[in-house]
Amino acid sequence: xxxxxxxxxxxxxxxxxxxxxxxxxxxxxxxxxxxxxxxxxxxxxxxxxxxxxxxxxxxxxxxxxxxxxxxxxxxxxxxxxxxxxxxxxxxxxxxxxxxxxxxxxxxxxxxxxxxxxxxxxxxxxxxxxxxxxxxxxxxxxxxxxxxxxxxxxxxxxxxxxxxxxxxxxxxxxxxxxxxxxxxxxxxxxxxxxxxxxxxxxxxxxxxxxxxxxxxxxxxxxxxxxxxxxxxxxxxxxxxxxxxxxxxxxxxxxxxxxxxxxxxxxxxxxxxxxxxxxxxxxxxxxxxxxxxxxxxxxxxxxxxxxxxxxxxxxxxxxxxxxxxxxxxxxxxxxxxxxxxxxxxxxxxxxxxxxxxxxxxxxxxxxxxxxxxxxxxxxxxxxxxxxxxxxxxxxxxxxxxxxxxxxxxxxxxxxxxxxxxxxxxxxxxxxxxxxxxxxxxxxxxxxxxxxxxxxxxxxxxxxxxxxxxxxxxxxxxxxxxxxxxxxxxxxxxxxxxxxxxxxxxxxxxxxxxxxxxxxxxxxxxxxxxxxxxxxxxxxxxxxxxxxxxxxxxxxxxxxxxxxxxx
Amino acid sequence: xxxxxxxxxxxxxxxxxxxxxxxxxxxxxxxxxxxxxxxxxxxxxxxxxxxxxxxxxxxxxxxxxxxxxxxxxxxxxxxxxxxxxx
Numbered sequence: 001x002x003x004x005x006x007x008x009x010x011x012x013x014x015x016x017x018x019x020x021x022x023x024x025x026x027x028x029x030x031x032x033x034x035x036x037x038x039x040x041x042x043x044x045x046x047x048x049x050x051x052x053x054x055x056x057x058x059x060x061x062x063x064x065x066x067x068x069x070x071x072x073x074x075x076x077x078x079x080x081x082x083x084x085x086x087x088x089x090x091x092x093x094x095x096x097x098x099x100x101x102x103x104x105x106x107x108x109x110x111x112x113x114x115x116x117x118x119x120x121x122x123x124x125x126x127x128x129x130x131x132x133x134x135x136x137x138x139x140x141x142x143x144x145x146x147x148x149x150x151x152x153x154x155x156x157x158x159x160x161x162x163x164x165x166x167x168x169x170x171x172x173x174x175x176x177x178x179x180x181x182x183x184x185x186x187x188x189x190x191x192x193x194x195x196x197x198x199x200x201x202x203x204x205x206x207x208x209x210x211x212x213x214x215x216x217x218x219x220x221x222x223x224x225x226x227x228x229x230x231x232x233x234x235x236x237x238x239x240x241x242x243x244x245x246x247x248x249x250x251x252x253x254x255x256x257x258x259x260x261x262x263x264x265x266x267x268x269x270x271x272x273x274x275x276x277x278x279x280x281x282x283x284x285x286x287x288x289x290x291x292x293x294x295x296x297x298x299x300x301x302x303x304x305x306x307x308x309x310x311x312x313x314x315x316x317x318x319x320x321x322x323x324x325x326x327x328x329x330x331x332x333x334x335x336x337x338x339x340x341x342x343x344x345x346x347x348x349x350x351x352x353x354x355x356x357x358x359x360x361x362x363x364x365x366x367x368x369x370x371x372x373x374x375x376x377x378x379x380x381x382x383x384x385x386x387x388x389x390x391x392x393x394x395x396x397x398x399x400x401x402x403x404x405x406x407x408x409x410x411x412x413x414x415x416x417x418x419x420x421x422x423x424x425x426x427x428x429x430x431x432x433x434x435x436x437x438x439x440x441x442x443x444x445x446x447x448x449x450x451x452x453x454x455x456x457x458x459x460x461x462x463x464x465x466x467x468x469x470x471x472x473x474x475x476x477x478x479x480x481x482x483x484x485x486x487x488x489x490x491x492x493x494x495x496x497x498x499x500x501x502x503x504x505x506x507x508x509x510x511x512x513x514x515x516x517x518x519x520x521x522x523x524x525x526x527x528x529x530x531x532x533x534x535x536x537x538x539x540x541x542x543x544x545x546x547x548x549x550x551x552x553x554x555x556x557x558x559x560x561x562x563x564x
Numbered sequence: 565x566x567x568x569x570x571x572x573x574x575x576x577x578x579x580x581x582x583x584x585x586x587x588x589x590x591x592x593x594x595x596x597x598x599x600x601x602x603x604x605x606x607x608x609x610x611x612x613x614x615x616x617x618x619x620x621x622x623x624x625x626x627x628x629x630x631x632x633x634x635x636x637x638x639x640x641x642x643x644x645x646x647x648x649x650x
Contacts, residue, residue, distance in 0.1 A: 254630055254634075255630065255633055255634045255637050256634075256637070256641075258630060258634035258635075259634050259635070259638045259641075259642070331573075331575060364609075367609035367610070368609075372609075372612075375609065375610075379622065380622075380626045383622070383623050383627045383630065384626070384627075384630050386623075386627065387627060387630060387631065399577070402578075449607070450604050450605070451604060451605070451606055451607045454597065454600055454601075455619045456619075457597055458597045458601070458620045458623060459619045459620075459622065459623040460623065461593055461594050461597060461623075462594055462597075462619070462620040462621075462623035462627075463623040463624065463626070463627040464590060465594050465624060466624045466625075466627035466628050467627065468587050468590060470628065472587070475631070475632075477631065477634060477635050477638060481645040482638075482642045482643065482644070482645055483643045483644065483645055483646075483647040483648065484638070484641045484642055485640075485641040485642075485643060485647075492648060
């Protein structure tokens with residue numbers, strides 16, 4: 001029992017609950033101290049499984065530390081600490097409490113040794129993180145938060161259904177390799193896929209993240225999606241379909257990122273694109289590829305947080321994050337500009353910055369499998385990263401046309417958080433060995449070869465050259481006020497409209513039928529219907545698994561149509 | 565927050581000729597990187613990525629393709645900012 005309570009996840013969440021009672025001026029300090037202490041405690045814990053519990057006759061393992069969960073737990077703690085420092089000035093209890101519970105839950109999910117524990121933490125991340133969106137306290141944030149929550153809860157429902165099917169069929173609930181076999185394998189795969197922003201399941205992120213608070217988006221960017229990558233690496237490593245899904249994910253968001261005006265939404269598309277590299281790595285599934293996915297997740301959490309921090313600082317000071325209203329901010333916010341550029345160079349995988357030493361592991365692994373089409377797509381997407389995160393984000397906010405904003409530099413705590421994160425980005429790029437040392441497998445990879453440095457510089461600088469040519473010719477798309485339709489259009493516009501049509505049509509049909517049929521006939525029809533349903537349930541035919549599957553699908557549809 | 569002095573102060577980047585200098589610097593760097601292609605020992609993964617100028621050409625064309633496709637995409641997906649009316 002003690003082992004259960006001394007889980008870093010439980011400590012973090014208890015810290016979050018304690019923050020409910022602390023004086024507001026201590027909240028910032030608390031948000032830094034709790035994850036720092038929790039990290040030290042975690043590093044002290046031995047490898048292996050512990051924290052066993054029995055729940056409704058099921059054996060749960062609440063704490064499993066191995067090579068895969070270790071690196072994720074470490075980076076989640078670091079991200080929580082940096083986000084806490086970044087939000088030091090915030091005097092909103094809702095945000096600091098939910099940030100601690102959310103990061104604690106994400107850590108708990110990574111450390112979960114079985115699917116039930118994973119499910120509980122999975123849903124906890126959804127419930128706690130939505131508070132960071134609602135904390136904006138605007139109508140748009142309320143609605144986006146609801147959509148976000150519904151989709152996250154559906155993901156959890158699918159995970160639970162998959163686990164139930166496994167349990168019913170006598171399988172082990174231990175969270176190990178699952179694979180795409182049978183109904184349970186697919187249910188859990190889609191549950192992970194929703195959280196991982198697979199194509200067409202992705203839009204909750206671009207919808208909700210830009211609506212969260214300045215500091216909330218930084219927290220959100222770190223956990224949910226990377227928890228999904230971890231879960232895929234645990235349950236579906238080496239599944240070929242992931243290679244195709246991942247490659248699609250790297251490519252399609254970059255087009256939307258080019259024409260998006262809200263720079264935090266640009267970063268959300270960019271996040272989606274970066275997840276694609278990790279998913280490809282998981283799909284390839286070799287030791288080098290899994291190492292690449294883990295290393296890239298680690299580096300990505302840092303540079304993505306740094307980019308969101310810098311855009312958050314702009315939003316905090318200027319009051320808008322629309323590219324069309326920004327420009328020339330380097331004059332007022334030189335430090336923020338510098339940190340943003342470091343984040344941009346890191347995500348672009350510039351030599352000496354973190355992305356350079358991690359992304360290439362995945363590309364090398366892909367090439368090693370002879371997958372030249374996938375490799376070319378990833379290289380193509382790398383040119384896209386140069387555009388949306390490498391150039392567009394810093395260029396349109398800090399340079400380009402001076403929009404005349406003369407504001408103060410970001411608060412000290414934001415600068416300090418950005419400064420430390422920037423140092424880590426450069427540190428990993430210059431000296432990757434400590435990161436390589438905690439990867440799931442022994443590393444046999446050297447990032448700094450002459451060929452790698454030269455080819456990468458050629459790719460990046462020629463992409464930059466293309467940008468300068470296009471923008472000076474006036475061919476680069478202008479930043480304009482707009483909404484770009486993405487897949488959310490289907491469930492925000494098409495589905496509700498279709499539902500209204502169907503409901504109206506059904507009403508009319510029922511009215512007509514009841515006019516035509518006499519009352520006794522209706523009673524008979526009802527009896528038959530009831531009896532057949534009852535007999536199906538009693539005889540247990542069709543299979544319980546299919547039933548659970550159908551119920552979860554119906555529940556999901558019900559939730560979608562009710563709340564969206 | 566806004567003072568006239570701040571607004572009047574000229575920064576190095578405010579002069580168009582300085583921006584042009586940066587662009588020329590980029591051209592020069594790109595030129596060197598192409599020249600280097602003759603010298604260094606290549607380790608291509610496949611055959612096509614070992615051809616002369618593969619990465620520079622790929623980077624430039626991919627970038628232009630992305631930007632022009634996105635402009636085309638905008639024609640189909642662009643709506644008013646308050647389209648969803650929230």
